[in-house]
Amino acid sequence: MPAGLRLRGVALALALAAAAVAPAAAGSPAAREAYVTNQTGDSLSIVDLxxxxxxxxIRIGGKPAGVAVAPDGRFAYLTSPESKELVVFDAGTRAVAARLKVGEGPLGVAVHPAGDRVYVADWYEHKLFVVDPVAGTVTASVEVGQSPSGVAVTADGTRILTADRDSNQVSIIDAATLVRTGTIAVGQRPFGITVDAEGRRAYTANVASDDVSVIDLAAGQVIGSVKVGHRPYAVALTGGRAFVTDQYGGTVTVFDVSTLAVVKTIEVGAYPEGIEADPTGAAVYVACWEANTLERIDTATLTVTQRIPVGDGPRAFGRFLAPGP
Incomplete structure (x- = not known):
């Protein structure tokens, strides 16, 4: 089993540090909850932010890893690689609503902005599956590169991107036709992938080359590379900056997306993995695998202001924040 799907039993106990969450900016409500997949714990932690x-x-089973919260917050979609399932979790009832068999190693997951399609990257079949969450069926699949991990969809819903880890590339897929329109060579072993709000740039966290590739989507090529910490996993974007989890470094590297200059390296809990920015831009949340915490980084001070205990082995790989109010 590849390192990205591995299980670990070691955990560090961190105490909860008291801190107030910054108020939401006008017209942009703060995230209400975080849906954190705990792979070793076989569970889901729902965090009141x-x-x-x-x-x-909440027990999920199948060693859950990937997560994507629907745009309206009604459902969270979780991938369980060991049981080969996409798990549909109802946020209202706080219960599993459905379990759908998808591929042989579902990992990365994303929801179309319309909320009517879910995209699942399958590590072993080297495909992107398209799931109708209402019908509960796989409606299509697209051949991509070897061992796709992260999945991202542009905000306008026109393009889907997969980080093809063992092909050292990103696949670009037309969401309407489900045709792969191109591939872009990136750094070594890309895992997480994030697209900016304008759909202009994409960022891959390259596990083996310890860097982030910056892609110009219109040009279809890499326009820059940023050296970060050891074993980068995923990228979050907010306030003109990128926040990168460095798994082996126990840090988050912050760089300016205009200059590509590193601004700061922030120490967080052991083995940080999933990361996402709050819609207000006031905070970034990171799941720390060995620390068993969800940690809040204040984007103004670039310091950790909160450590919230969650389950064992949190990954939160994807979009795990649920919208407010």
Whole structure:
């Protein structure tokens, strides 16, 4: 089993540090909850971001890893690689609504902005599957590169991108026709992939080359590379900056997306993985695998202001924040 799907039993105990979550900016409500997949714990932790506490864990099974919250927050879609399932979690009832068999090693997952399609990257079949969450069926698949991991969709819903880890490339797929329109060579072993709000640039965290590739989507090529910490996993974007989880470094590297200059390296809990920015831009949240925490980084001070205990082995690989109010 590849390193990206590995299981670990070691955990560090970190105490909860009290801190207030920054208020939402006008017209941009702060995220209400975080849906954190705990792979070793076989569970889901739902974190109340305002209270800074996690509810009792909910058993998911299949070693859940990927997560994508629907745009309206009604459902969270979780990938369980060991049980080969896409798990549909109902946010209202706080229960699993469906379990759908998808491929042989579902990992990365993303939801179309319309909310009517879910895209699942399959590590072993080297495909992107398209799932109708209402019908509960796989409606199509697209051949991509070897061992696709992260998935991202442009905000206008026209393009889907996969980070093809073992091909050292990104695949670009037309969302309407489901035709792969191109590939872009990036750094070594790309894992997480993130697209900016304008759909102009994409960023891959390259695990083996310890860097981030910056892609100009219109030109279809890499326009820059940023050296970050050891074993980068995923990228979050906010306020003109990129925040990169460095798994082996126990850090988050922050760089300016205009100059590509590193601004700061922030120490976080052991083995940071999933990362996402709050819609207000006031905070970035990162799941730390060995620390068993979800940690809040204040984007103004670039410091960790909160450490919230979650389940064992949190990954939160994808879009895990649920919209407010």
């Amino acid at each position: 305002r209270a800074g506490t996690a509810a009792p864990e």
